[in-house]
Amino acid sequence: MKIVLNNTNKELVNKVIEYGGKRVYECFQCGMCASGCPVASDTDHKIKRTMHQVLLGLDEQILDKKAIWLCTTCFMCLERCPQNAGPTEVVFALRRISAEKGIIPEAQIEVANNIYHLGHAVTVQKGIKLREKVDAPPLTTAGANKKYIHEIQKIVDSTHAGLLLKIRKDWKPKGDDVIACD
Amino acid sequence: MSLHATDYALYTGCIIPLRYPDIENSIRETMSLLGVNVYDMLGAGCCPPGGAFWSVEEMSGLVQSARNLSIAESMSKDVMAVCNGCFCYLKNSNMLLKSDQEKREKVNTVLNKIGRKYQGTISVYHLVEVLHDHIGIEKIKQSTKIKLDGAKAAVHYGCHLLRPSDHLMAENPEKPHKLDALVEALGMESVYYPKKLSCCGAGGGMRGNNPDVTLRILEKKLMNIKYSEPDCIVTACPFCFLQFDLGQKGLRDRGEDFCIPVFYYNQLLGLSMGLPKKRIASLSETPRDGFIKKFYGVD
Structure with a gap:
């Protein structure tokens, strides 16, 4: 099967790094972050997916849904990430990018x-x-x-x-x- | 170790002084009886929290934290934070500014406009660290007059006392023990319940942005707590306290049966020392009088 990604933003990952998500590239999609997330099962905020979307450059999917604002900033994902990829820091970086576009709750x-x-x-x-x-x-x-x-x-x-x-x-x-x- | 183990700049934050000042009284009065002096940080503002300023721009969070830290520096006292959020963001800022000269210079350029300066001369501690590490369990045991034998407590640490642990270094993030030990020093049993380290559901702006989700997360937490049939919930974070107190009322308003008494640790410590309920434990939406009467014999 061939998957084609349209409308990707190659700059997103660099911007996330610049805004504080310095280790986002370390993510290997194991899902440990989501396993301890208090909101994963009740909201659209799926941290493992968000990490992947950043790496793929799917900025519209992330920012339009506003799900990054549903993170309680409990830092459980950051604490347990075996790669030390800092998922919470990636959420903060995405919030900063979102706020620059005027999207803020x-x-x-x-x-x-x-x-x-x-x-x-x-x-x-x-x-x-x-x-x-x-x-x-x-x-x-x-x-x-x-x-x-x-x-x-x-x-x-x-x-x-x-x-x-x-x-x-x-x-x-x-x-x-x-x-x-x- | 701290500058002076018996002297701290008391950083009260926002929720304690302005929504639960009885908790503030309980902290001031129990610390005094334990021989610890706490001093007011005149003009201290919001920490600020991760939910607002940190979420849009790092520098705006840093300068406000640095202003608060500079107030304690001018007093030559270490900070004792009494809220998890305040502890996390003040300690994090302090570490960042101590280690990053460029950020420190940027922050001081801003602080200079209001006649203040961040120097990096003090440390930030959580109340739980001061009680457990600096004062010690034995001294706390000796300070109490009434033992809570037979009472069962569900201890809630809250997120920002534990995580991120490489910055905060206050506890073992997966197996914390200090608040449990403090609770047991009052004669209570700290009971096991599933997912003890999980979030109460209030932080990050969740309580304000999404009342339905915040209550759903709280409900799950409370279902786990109910599993062990505790007599009360004990925490050392006012925002978690607020979430348990007002959140249970929110769930009751929806017809659900959640009515577990909630205490900030120093409120129980104060009651055990014989301090009056009116000053130290009289503001709550989820009733606590039944617990206080049963275990302290006070109306």
Whole structure:
């Protein structure tokens, strides 16, 4: 049987290497990564397949499906890969490539805006009320003082992340739910 | 070994100070009773986590971590992280910046704009390492007044305390034992359950992006935990804690029967030391009062 691959992007693998997936070439498709993956059986994120797609240059299949954003970053695949090919690092690299194309989920945008405007991944006012309820000492972290938040804004503004994460000056937090973290 | 084994810069992160400040109280008060001084890191921001900044650009994650590390450096104290995510990303950044001069220079060019500098003079530890390696099991045993004899705990390590192990070096990634030992120091039995090292399903942006999947992963984890019929779940990560606490409520709202009490380790340690429940273990959506009454005799 002859298989013909159309629309492959030969540059994808080099870009993945440049963006942090340095050892992607080491993958020999054993499947150890998927065997410990907590999301493999419940989502379209199939890490073994993703590694193969990178090597074949199938960037549209990877980026359009958005499945790379379903990785919980548990690092089990990276820990157990017998080739040390760093599958989680490949996912991070693909997320960075995806973000450059403007493909990024809402939760990432929301948590980044929280951090940029409040100094924390979650809203602060609810936290201050809870602290009073349990007699916790006054908050002293970034969320307690605008001067610290301005420091964070200044250093984030020195990177490309503001653009990639769609950080907006007129942003208002959506609510007090904890949306995304480690 | 640490700079001063009894002095740490307390990096609280986001979830503990702003959603579960009772956990923060439990850490401050138990550490004090164990003779360890923790100092506030004034102005510390989000670590930041892998789900957001690291996922789009390495430098944006590094500069924020470096800012946090520089705060601890200015205090001449090692960092004690009390969240797995914070521990993983702060320790990883610290190692990267210590070993890569080019990255360090780039980061310092940015930090210079806010009058800060990363120097690479401190280390990052997880609370579990401080308790187990620096304080020691014997001292913890001696500090408790109430023994939890007969109580069974399902220990959940969480991902970012263990992996990637070549960076974190906090535990044996396939056979960790420190949190189990700490739990057993309280008199409890740490029970076996299948896939103990698997993810709770919260991280990487999953909880925010896909509520259905996050609950499905949690449900599998809880089914494995239920296998050993524990009296409670114990973790030392606030995001895992949140996932077990709010996630079980989410599953109950869908008509499923999951109601296992969840504790951050220092909450149980504090209760065993005789500290009051209101300050150290009163905020949760999944009820814990039954456990506290049964094993501590406190209403």
